[in-house]
Amino acid sequence: MKRVLMIILCMVLGAGVYYSADRFLMKRVPEEVSLEQSKIEKAQQMIKDSYVEKVDEQVLLDGALKGMVAALGDPYSVYMDEQASKQFHQSLDSTFSGIGAEITQEEGKFLIVAPLKDSPAEEAGLKPNDVITHVDNEEINGLTIYELTAKIRGPKGSRVQLGIERSESEKSLTINVVRDDIPVETVTHKMYEREGKKTGYIEIKTFGEGTGKDVRLALEELEKSELAGLIVDVRGNPGGLLSSVEEVLSHFITDKKPFMYVEQRSGKREALTSATKAKKEYPITVLIDEGSASASEILAAAMYEVEGYTLIGTTTFGKGTVQQSLELGDGSQMKLTVSKWLTPDKRWIHKKGIQPTLEVVQPDLFELSPVQSSIILKRGMNDERVSALQKLLIGLGYEVDRTDGYFSNSTEKAILSFQKKSNLKETGEVNTSTLKKLTTTLEDYKKNPNHDHQLQSAIEFIARH
Known part of the structure; x- marks a missing residue:
């Protein structure tokens, strides 16, 4: 029987490959209670009988299971009570x-792996490897990833405030994100033309149920023209269903070697191979990032x-373990790391990532x-937000004499120039309207394909081959 493999559809959850529960072989519990079990039961009974306050037995059980899984020291192995389990299944919905x-x-x-493309998280400026320290000014120490997820989620239009630590920033950041419906539109495509050569472009945002079909339809549309080559963009793509990955790969790779291996604790490996026999006749590049x-x-x-x-871009995130979801019979479940996945060359990329060839x-x-601020930024202030403002102004081409957070005369002159160019009231101070215009200017810059060095390098690569 073919092994059923799946990767968690991970909008706000930890990514990872996991087996369906029917593949996990549970050992029978011995009829005689072991010494270890007896110890657990004795501790539970002592707490129930002697603790200063009455304790809910379910709370004790959940705590014991959470502690048992936490003792593994594995961020991808998690115990989920009934509520967290429901939330997990909801995360697999299409919206x-x-x-x-x-x-x-x-x-x-808790680290941000990737904000989804065009999501509120991306628009607010969250980045891969950002460390979340607070949610709405509350510390999150001791929370599970699912408890954190519950705090971050909320109704469309509501706001959540995240405390963030970022490696290049000396001070912690506060980033406000306005929640929205997150549709899982997994595939977009377009055509680029340079020097008379047409390059197809397919962006895969996540690997969902319909991704394989959508890639096939995109290819059919693009291949109506004579393609000089194709770009497949998986930058910022946090994962998805392995069945979709396999379906997508069937359009591009042959069966001359497995596309991945799954390795058990025993060292036994299972090879997964594409069914495709023929390779595309045009060159293909893949865009990747952290x-x-x-x-x-x-x-x-x-x-x-x-x-x-x-492969063009920067080194990927580095996630090379496989999880299995196990139902525990009362609505709760455990997600347990049970194996590794290896590349076709049998490399384990966990915590290393995949390096680009270019x-x-x-x-x-x-x-x-x-730049986010609830107060007006003006000359004489000294603040981390001013430092972020100065770096943004310099990036946009304005002359500023410093980036240390002191709002200097030079910073004020740059703001006046920006306001004049943007048809805003020229005050030299950064109020709400100026902040909004700075944000849209930054977003427009990032969305302009001419500014995307990785994309342009891929188009140039195709044009040369």
Whole structure:
């Protein structure tokens, strides 16, 4: 029987491959209670009988299970009570309300893996590897990833405030995100033309149920023209269903070697191979970055190691373990890491990622976030928000004499120039209308394909081959 594999559709959950429960072999519990079980039962009874306050037995059980899984030290193994389990299943729906970012947990910290393309999280400036420290001014120490997710989610139009630590920033950041419905439109496509050569472009945002079909339809549309080559973009793609990855790969790679291996604790490996016999006649490149995780890494590794397609961008996230979802019979479940996945060349990329064959970094402006402030920023202030403002102004081409957060005369002159160019009231102060215009200017810059160095490098690569 074919092994059923799935990757969690991970809008605000930890990404990872996991088996369906029917593949997990549960050992029978011995009839005689073991010493370990007896110890657990004795501790439970002592708490019930002697603790200073009455304790709910279900709370004790949930706590014991959470502690048992937490003792593994594995961020991808999680116990979910009934409420968290329902939330997990809801996250697999085609639409949900939230901020549109995948979150994982590493060494006790909650990290942003990737904001989804065009999501509230991306528009607010959240980035891969941002560390979440607070939600609405509350510390999140001790929470599970699902409890954190519940805090971040909320009705469309409501606002959540995230405390963020970012490696290049000395001070913590506060980022406000307005929640919205997050539709899972997984595939978009377009055509680029340079020097008379047409390059097809397919962006895969996540790997959902219909992704394979959507890629096939996009290919059929693009191939109506004589293609010089194709770009497959999985930047910022946090993962999805393995069945979709396999279906997508069937359009691009042959069966000359497996597209991945699954390795058990025993060392036993299972090879998964594409059914395709013929390779595309035109060159293909794959765009990757630090937000490409799990399923995206399976695709990127297979495209490179099976067919030698060029990978352009920056090193991927690095997620190489496989989880299994186990129902525990009362509505709760456990997601347990049970194996590794390896690339076609049998490499384990966990915590290493996949390096591009052609490294291309984006312009500095791509790394900047929108400036957020509830107060007017003006000359004489000294603030981290002013520092972010100064870096943004310099990136947009305005002359500013410093980036240390002191609102200098030079900063004021740059704001006056920006306001004049934007047909805003020229005050030299950064009020709400100026902040909004700065944000839309930054967004427009990032969305302009001419500013996307990685995309332009891929188009140029296709034009040369």
